[in-house]
Amino acid sequence: MTPVTFDLDRAWRVDPRVSMRPEPFGALLYHFGTRRLSFLKNQTVLAVVRSLADHPSARAACLASGVAEAELPAYARALAALASSKMITERISHDSGS
Amino acid sequence: MTLAPDMGTSPGKLTDLFQLGLDAPICLTWELTYACNLSCVHCLSSSGRRDPRELTTGECKAVIDTLQRMQVFYVNIGGGEPTVRPDFWELVDYATAHHVGVKFSTNGVRLDAAAAARLAASDYVDVQISLDGATREVNDAVRGPGSFDTAMRAMQNLRDAGFQGFKLSVVMTRQNIPQIDSFKEIADRFGAQLRLTRLRPSGRGADVWDELHPLPSQQRELYEWLVAHGEQVLTGDSFFHLSAFGSALPGLNLCGAGRVVCLIDPVGDVYACPFAIHENFLAGNVRGAGGFEAVWRSSALFADLRKPDTGGACKSCGFYDSCRGGCMAAKFFTGLPMDGPDPECVQGYGQAALAAAPAVAAPRPSVDHSHRTAPRSARGPVPVSIGRRRPSAHDCDESPLAGFAAAEANG
Secondary structure, three states, rough: OOOOOOOOOEEEEEOEEEEEEEEEEEEEEEEOOEEEEEEOOOHHHHHHHHHHHHOOOHHHHHHOOOOOOOHHOOOHHHHHHHHHHOEEEEEOOOOOOO | OOOOOOOOOOOHHHHHHHHOOOOOOOOOEEEOOOOOOOOOOOOOOOOOOOOOOOOOOOHHHHHHHHHHHOOOEEEEEEEEOOHOOOHHHHHHHHHHHHHOOEEEEEOOOOHHHHHHHHHHOOOOEEEEEEOOOOOOOHHHHHOOOOOOHHHHHHHEEEEEEEEOOOOEEEEEEOOHHHHHHHHHHHHHHOOEEEEEEEEEOOOOHHHHHHHHOOOOHHHHHHHHHHHHHHHHHHHOOOOHHHHHHHHOOOOOOOOOOOOOOOEEOOEEEEEEEOOOOOHEEEEOOOOOOOHHHHHHHHHHHHHOOOOOOHHHHHOOOOOOOHOOOOOOHHOOOOOOOOOOOOOOOOHHHHHHHHHOOOOOOOOOOOOOOOOOOOOHHOOOOOOOOOOOOOOOOHHHHHOOOOHHHOOOOOO
């Protein structure tokens, strides 16, 4: 099963080999490297994923997309699933200095 | 398929969302040609001869442009044997250059070392080699003499070229279910992934359905095997009718016809699914106004297929949520009603329905491109025997001496 640990404070991005298609329920993702499909089940998680590359951390992307503090664990689990299927990958952040 | 975990705010199960259809298909089957070097007895598209109305190279590229605009992630290209089209590689290159991934099915006839090398170099092209027996005998009885060796040679070429994870695609039959572990060994040996799919009574499959479809005990065996192997093995989500044995199989347990999949045939006709080449499931043609996009978004047939299932005769069955009534094409081509059980319903309702069905012929495919004569190499022994028995009297009793002559000869 999907690991539940996900570092919200690191910088992430969508893998360049992933194609993302909005749908009424959220979005479909397809990874051309692994040839796997994933689904985003609502518009908020779509907004988070789309903006990952614009924020210094996943937490910042969540908060900017209107995710409440109390909802963060659920979004971390969704992002962990996407990370384990390589849809999103860690990015070397220019902002974090680490 | 992987599913992002439910966010709690989701309006419903994914199958419920998909049931209403998508803005574009997830994947789409595109049969590029009805021409084929083989004459498989169970061919779902009754392929053999090229259709003179086949889409031109330019028309195919226009379809690819549409798919790119609709963000269709990839197309499953098949046929016929797609690689015999002279513009096959040109179309593959055009699709991948336009961000439409390609997975194509082939019997391997054109997969020489050079073709394998170019395939191995691309992230955007995947290959499925068809093989329906783990031994030459079992395979060639269905796919024709020489087809086993052709497929094995193609897989060796892919392996030698370093293509990891291509697909070995098997249609499960009564004859090859006992070989299921051998198929896995073959796939492992070539670094391929095994893909098992369901035999449908579509195309020429209708003619051999009674002899080839799995026995009830084999369905159970197959289900157990699929459960044990999970996501290691691909199924095209084609065995969801087996989910009524117990827990659901991985993937989308739903008939995707017109909802998440469809077929474009070689002449541009759009059908609800690759197994439903019949005028009842014809939604339009890509040559029409608005092209494929208009067919997908506004065909009356697809709108109808995207209505929620009512369950019909299956509604009261406790397993309906698992199997959703099974496969539309399997029902149609065995003459069963669309809103009743699948002919291979694992609870036995399909057999009962077939037994109770009115004695009218099941629908036949509207389109047939079978070779008018079998290719010489595929021609088996003619199934007649030369009788040594003398005609009995009543076989030709127009002669007043018939009875007398027979008695004399036997005496």
